[in-house]
Structure formats: C-alpha cells, structure tokens
Amino acid sequence: MLTRISTFFHQHPRLVLFLLLGPPMIYMTVVYLGSLFMLLVNSFYSIDDFTGMVIREFTLKTYAQLFTPANREIFVRTASMAAAVTFVDALIAFPLAYYIAKFASPRLKTWLLIAVTIPLWSSYLVRVYAWKLILAKEGILSWFINLLHLDGVLEWLLSFEAIGGSSLALSPIGMFIVFVYIWLPYMILPIQTSLERVPGSLLEASSDLGAKPFQTFRNVILPLAFPGVVAGSIFTFSLTLGDFIVPLVLGNSKFFIGQAVYSYQGTAGNIPLAAAMTMGPVLIMIIYLLVARRLGAFDAL
Amino acid sequence: MTNPSTPAIRFDQVSRYFGEVKAVDHVDLEIRDGEFFSMLGPSGSGKTTCLRMIAGFDKPTSGHIHLYGQDVSNLPPYERDVNTVFQDYALFPHMNVGDNIAYGLMIRKVPKSERTKRVNEMLELVKLSGYAGRKPSQLSGGQRQRVALARALINHPKVLLLDEPLGALDLKLRQQMQVELKSIQKRVGITFIFVTHDQEEALTMSDRIAVFNEGKIEQVGTPAEIYERPASTFVAGFVGTSNLIVGELAKRITGSDQTFSVRPEKIHLRAVGDKIDGNMISVDGVVRDVVYLGLYTRYLVQIDEGNDLVVIEQNLKTTSMDVLSVRGQKVRLQWHKDHISRVGG
Numbered sequence: 001m002l003t004r005i006s007t008f009f010h011q012h013p014r015l016v017l018f019l020l021l022g023p024p025m026i027y028m029t030v031v032y033l034g035s036l037f038m039l040l041v042n043s044f045y046s047i048d049d050f051t052g053m054v055i056r057e058f059t060l061k062t063y064a065q066l067f068t069p070a071n072r073e074i075f076v077r078t079a080s081m082a083a084a085v086t087f088v089d090a091l092i093a094f095p096l097a098y099y100i101a102k103f104a105s106p107r108l109k110t111w112l113l114i115a116v117t118i119p120l121w122s123s124y125l126v127r128v129y130a131w132k133l134i135l136a137k138e139g140i141l142s143w144f145i146n147l148l149h150l151d152g153v154l155e156w157l158l159s160f161e162a163i164g165g166s167s168l169a170l171s172p173i174g175m176f177i178v179f180v181y182i183w184l185p186y187m188i189l190p191i192q193t194s195l196e197r198v199p200g201s202l203l204e205a206s207s208d209l210g211a212k213p214f215q216t217f218r219n220v221i222l223p224l225a226f227p228g229v230v231a232g233s234i235f236t237f238s239l240t241l242g243d244f245i246v247p248l249v250l251g252n253s254k255f256f257i258g259q260a261v262y263s264y265q266g267t268a269g270n271i272p273l274a275a276a277m278t279m280g281p282v283l284i285m286i287i288y289l290l291v292a293r294r295l296g297a298f299d300a301l
Numbered sequence: 302m303t304n305p306s307t308p309a310i311r312f313d314q315v316s317r318y319f320g321e322v323k324a325v326d327h328v329d330l331e332i333r334d335g336e337f338f339s340m341l342g343p344s345g346s347g348k349t350t351c352l353r354m355i356a357g358f359d360k361p362t363s364g365h366i367h368l369y370g371q372d373v374s375n376l377p378p379y380e381r382d383v384n385t386v387f388q389d390y391a392l393f394p395h396m397n398v399g400d401n402i403a404y405g406l407m408i409r410k411v412p413k414s415e416r417t418k419r420v421n422e423m424l425e426l427v428k429l430s431g432y433a434g435r436k437p438s439q440l441s442g443g444q445r446q447r448v449a450l451a452r453a454l455i456n457h458p459k460v461l462l463l464d465e466p467l468g469a470l471d472l473k474l475r476q477q478m479q480v481e482l483k484s485i486q487k488r489v490g491i492t493f494i495f496v497t498h499d500q501e502e503a504l505t506m507s508d509r510i511a512v513f514n515e516g517k518i519e520q521v522g523t524p525a526e527i528y529e530r531p532a533s534t535f536v537a538g539f540v541g542t543s544n545l546i547v548g549e550l551a552k553r554i555t556g557s558d559q560t561f562s563v564r565p566e567k568i569h570l571r572a573v574g575d576k577i578d579g580n581m582i583s584v585d586g587v588v589r590d591v592v593y594l595g596l597y598t599r600y601l602v603q604i605d606e607g608n609d610l611v612v613i614e615q616n617l618k619t620t621s622m623d624v625l626s627v628r629g630q631k632v633r634l635q636w637h638k639d640h641i642s643r644v645g646g
Contacts, residue, residue, distance in 0.1 A: 199389065199391065201387050201388075201389055201391035202391050202393060204356075204358050204378065204385075204387070204391065205385070205387060205391035205392075205393075206393075206404070207357075207358075207377065207378040207379050208356055208357075208358075208378045208379075208383075208384055208385045208453075209379075209384065209404050209405035209408060209452070209453075209456065210379045210405050210408045210409055210456070211379055211404075211408045212379055215408055219393075219404075219407075219408075220393060223395045224394070224395060
C-alpha cells in the first residue's frame with residue numbers, strides 16, 4: 001500500500017509540489033497580501049467628522065489630509081531619523097563586520113556572531129525600557145557624562161529644538177541612540193555575509209598591484225561589500241520607519257509615523273487616515289527596494 | 302640599472318614557522334636575473350610559502366630575502382616591485398577586463414590615455430584583443446588566466462610570480478599555456494618564478510628547478526640535471542618515475558650498497574642469454590606485469606624479493622599481442638653504466 005502511494009507521488013511530481021507549497025501559499029496570499037489589500041482599500045475611505053463613522057465610499061480626501069503641514073512634518077521627521085540611523089549603523093557595523101569576516105579566528109568568529117545576535121533573543125520592549133533607565137536624567141549615562149565633565153556639552157545638545165528635550169530619555173537624541181543600538185545586528189550580519197564572500201586573494205592581488213590598504217578598501221572591499229550595506233540598510237531604514245514603540249517610550253509630543261498610525265487607529269478611531277498614513281512608508285520602501293535590487297543587495301541576503 | 306650578476310632573488314637562511322610546523326626551514330636560494338625558475342614539490346613542501354614571502358603576503362620568521370640586492374623581507378606587498386599571478390586568478394569581479402589589467406596603473410595614477418594604450422598592448426600580448434569590455438565572469442578559465450597574466454605584466458615588475466596558475470585548466474589548454482608562458486617570458490625578459498606540483502610542467506618550461514620537500518630544498522638544477530642526476534631518493538621518486546635499487550642487489554651491481562636510481566626508459570629488455578657488453582649492466586628477472594599504453598609499453602620485472610624494476614619500451618615494431626605474451630617469461634635487463642645515478646639518503 002505504502003509503496004503504491006510512493007509510486008503514485010513519484011509519477012505525479014506536480015501534485016507533490018502543490019501539496020507541499022499549497023498551504024503556505026494560501027496563507028501568504030489570503031492573510032498577508034489580503035490584509036495589505038484591505039489596508040489599501042481602507043485608505044480610500046474617509047471618516048465622518050461628526051459621527052466618527054467610516055464612510056465606505058471611494059475618496060482621495062483622506063490622502064489629502066496627509067499633506068497637511070503637521071503630517072508632512074511627521075513624514076520628514078521619521079524619514080530623517082531612519083536615514084540618520086541607517087547611516088550611523090553602517091559606519092559602526094562595517095569595521096565590526098570586517099573584523100568578524102576577515103580577521104577573527106573561527107572560534108572567535110562564532111563567539112562574536114553570538115554576541116551580535118544575543119540581544120535579539122531578549123524582548124525588544126525590555127531592551128527599550130532598559131535604555132530609558134540608562135538615558136534617564138539620573139541614569140548611568142548622565143552619571144558617566146558628568147564624570148567626564150561633559151555635562152555642558154550634553155545640555156547644549158539637548159537645548160536644540162529639533163533634537164533636544166528635557167533629558168536624553170525624552171528626546172530625539174535618545175531615540176536615535178536606541179534605534180542605532182536596536183537595529184545594529186541587522187546591519188552587521190548582511191555586511192559580514194557579503195565580506196565573507198570576498199576571497200582573500202582579491203585583497204592580496206590589490207596590494208600586490210601596488211594599492212595601499214586604504215586604496216584596497218576603496219577600490220575592492222567597499223564596492224564588493226556595498227550590496228551588503230544596502231541589504232542592511234533595508235532593515236535599519238524600514239524598521240525605523242515603521243517603529244512606534246521607541247518614539248512612544250522615549251519621544252516627546254512630536255510624532256513619528258508609527259506613533260501617528262497607532263494613535264489614529266486607536267484613540268482617534270480614524271482607520272482610513274491610519275491606513276493612508278501606512279501607505280506612505282510602504283511606498284517609500286517599494287521605491288527603496290527597487291533601487292536596492294538594482295544595486296545587487298538581494299544577492300547579499 | 303641593476304648589475305646583471307646580482308641575483309633577482311636571494312634567500313638567506315629563510316625560515317617560516319607556523320607554530321610548530323616548519324613550512325620553510327633555513328632555505329638558501331639564488332634565482333638569476335631573467336630566468337624561468339620553477340619551485341617544484343608536493344603540497345605542503347614550502348614552495349608556495351616561499352612564493353608568498355617573495356610577494357610580501359607572508360614574512361619570514363627568520364632570515365632575509367633580497368630582491369636585486371635590496372632586503373625586502375619586511376616590506377609590504379605594495380612596496381615591492383614584484384607581481385603575482387594567483388592560483389584562482391583573483392580577478393576583480395566588479396571590474397571589466399580592461400579595468401582589471403589597468404588596476405596597477407590606475408593605482409599609480411598613470412594618465413587614462415596611456416593606460417588604455419598599454420592595456421591594448423597587453424591584450425594583444427595575451428591574445429585577447431577586443432575583450433577589454435567583458436566582465437571576468439564572461440570569460441573561460443584559460444581567458445581569465447591570460448587576463449591575470451596581463452594584469453601582472455603591465456606593471457613591468459622585476460620579478461613575476463606564478464602560483465600554480467595552470468592547475469585549474471584542462472590538459473590540452475594547460476600544454477598550450479605552457480608553451481605560451483615560456484614564449485611570453487622570452488619576449489618580456491622578466492624573471493619568472495613558477496610554483497607547481499606538476500613535474501612535467503616544471504621540466505617543460507624551466508631554465509632551472511628547485512625541488513622542495515618538507516620545507517627544505519632537495520636539489521636545484523636544470524631540468525636535465527634534475528631528471529638525469531637526482532640528488533636524493535626524494536627527487537628521484539618525485540620527478541618522473543624512477544627505479545631505486547637498494548641493498549644486496551645494489552651491491553651486486555655496483556659493488557657498493559649505496560642506493561642508486563635508474564630511469565625506466567634507460568633499461569632495455571633482452572632475451573636471457575643475450576651477450577653482455579662491458580659497458581652495460583645486466584640483470585635477469587621475471588616479467589610480472591605488462592601494461593600496453595599505445596605509444597609505449599610498461600613492464601614490471603621482478604629481479605629478486607623486494608626489487609621490482611619498471612621498464613618502458615617504445616612500441617616501435619611491437620603490437621599489444623606481442624608485448625602481452627611476455628608476461629611471466631624470464632628476461633634480461635640491460636642499461637648503460639652512465640645511467641646509474643647514486644642518490645643520497
């Protein structure tokens with residue numbers, strides 16, 4: 001009996017493929033793409049200002065609201081934060097990834113990779129609250145800055161309207177520090193992967209042909225690792241763009257996209273505006289991914 | 302200008318240890334200006350480490366390396382007038398063929414117009430004209446090989462290092478590249494140092510060969526010297542096939558129990574009872590095995606317990622029928638006294 005079933009499957013490979021791939025494909029299309037589609041549909045509805053009820057009629061009114069100065073500011077603020085976090089993460093991640101990929105012994109490499117990924121094992125929420133304590137006015141970071149007699153510098157930085165606040169724990173600077181920390185592993189790993197694939201002989205060849213270390217870095221290492229940097233930036237940029245926890249815990253009254261979406265769909269009950277607001281990052285990320293694909297980032301994942 | 306008598310490369314008691322492993326152990330070596338020099342040996346014999354120390358990728362644990370009289374032992378690769386053709390070619394995958402070849406010139410800020418001119422000259426030299434715009438991934442193994450060669454030669458290095466560059470090519474292409482490499486070397490007149498584990502390759506191309514074993518050089522000499530007069534049992538065994546005759550039999554033949562070697566093609570197969578010439582050495586044995594190989598036939602002849610000699614005879618008149626019928630018969634082996642080569646240990 002079993003043999004006959006096996007033979008039947010052997011003779012019908014397409015059926016096997018369908019049975020194996022069918023359920024996950026149905027899940028993907030119905031649950032994942034379906035909900036995304038519902039989001040899109042909802043973004044074209046509007047809300048009745050008087051009753052607060054959703055009017056299920058096609059309109060671009062909700063999208064028009066995105067272009068109010070307050071909402072425009074939210075987009076610019078969030079995108080700037082995402083860009084800054086991505087840039088600094090790339091700067092920090094590159095040397096680390098380079099060391100892990102090219103210099104660390106196999107043993108050390110394992111340990112370093114564990115060290116990089118260990119934070120991902122603990123709850124993100126816990127880590128954000130931990131940072132709130134670190135960044136607090138009486139926290140360890142302030143204490144350390146005082147120790148270095150740099151408290152003047154800190155106060156000067158916090159005095160800026162755009163990035164400052166009453167303390168690090170309630171300011172864009174604090175958020176920036178936490179974002180950089182939280183998404184760093186997502187930048188290190190793709191860069192390390194892409195550097196891992198650069199044969200050592202290429203670096204030797206460059207040096208052999210007269211290139212000093214910096215020239216080798218610029219002409220060989222960087223171009224070959226660049227897809228990895230772009231791949232990492234997809235994570236850091238999109239994760240920052242959509243995050244609402246960090247601004248909620250460490251932010252001030254100036255909203256970020258995720259936070260705005262959260263409040264529109266929650267307390268305000270304005271699902272259409274929340275949906276329209278979400279389409280913003282989705283659109284930004286689609287463009288970003290298309291550019292990234294052209295730069296070969298998907299080969300480094 | 303360098304003095305022609307100054308060696309291109311001189312190793313002065315060079316050692317390289319990796320922990321306990323003595324990869325290169327107190328090596329002295331001189332490579333002459335303009336010669337095609339091969340470093341031959343099995344893997345792990347230290348030949349590649351020597352090459353890497355000349356290139357600067359590795360530094361000697363002790364001793365000194367001189368490049369045309371200058372001590373370069375501690376110079377980084379980019380400060381040595383030496384270029385390398387890598388085993389895996391190491392072409393830059395993100396650059397096209399032209400940019401790969403021009404890399405060294407680009408680094409030295411040679412103007413673009415001159416770069417293009419010299420790249421075209423190089424492409425012509427390696428017979429790849431018109432390939433400048435291609436990516437390395439679009440080339441065959443043999444073509445990549447030529448690009449790697451052009452990329453190294455365009456800098457007019459004092460010495461060109463080749464690290465088993467033909468290893469990845471198939472037999473036909475390899476033989477063709479051997480001839481080409483040799484002719485390119487003659488044209489450019491640069492000292493070539495060629496690392497290989499293929500003894501035939503070394504014999505074909507080299508002016509001189511150094512045979513490496515376990516971090517030491519066993520023998521340095523011309524291909525003929527290495528082949529005809531192997532200085533050690535290792536060289537006799539590694540370069541070509543060799544019959545080593547030891548102990549009692551050696552004593553019976555030469556009067557001394559020192560081991561000697563004789564090449565299979567120097568031995569003639571005769572019928573028992575054939576007359577003995579004064580200059581010839583003669584022993585009797587039984588044919589244990591015959592392998593017909595078309596161009597020639599290989600016989601395994603047992604003289605006595607523990608002494609089997611390999612004999613190679615060209616199939617000038619014989620056919621496989623003739624040679625295979627010899628199996629099991631008693632034969633007389635003869636070779637000229639001059640073809641005995643006493644080997645050390």
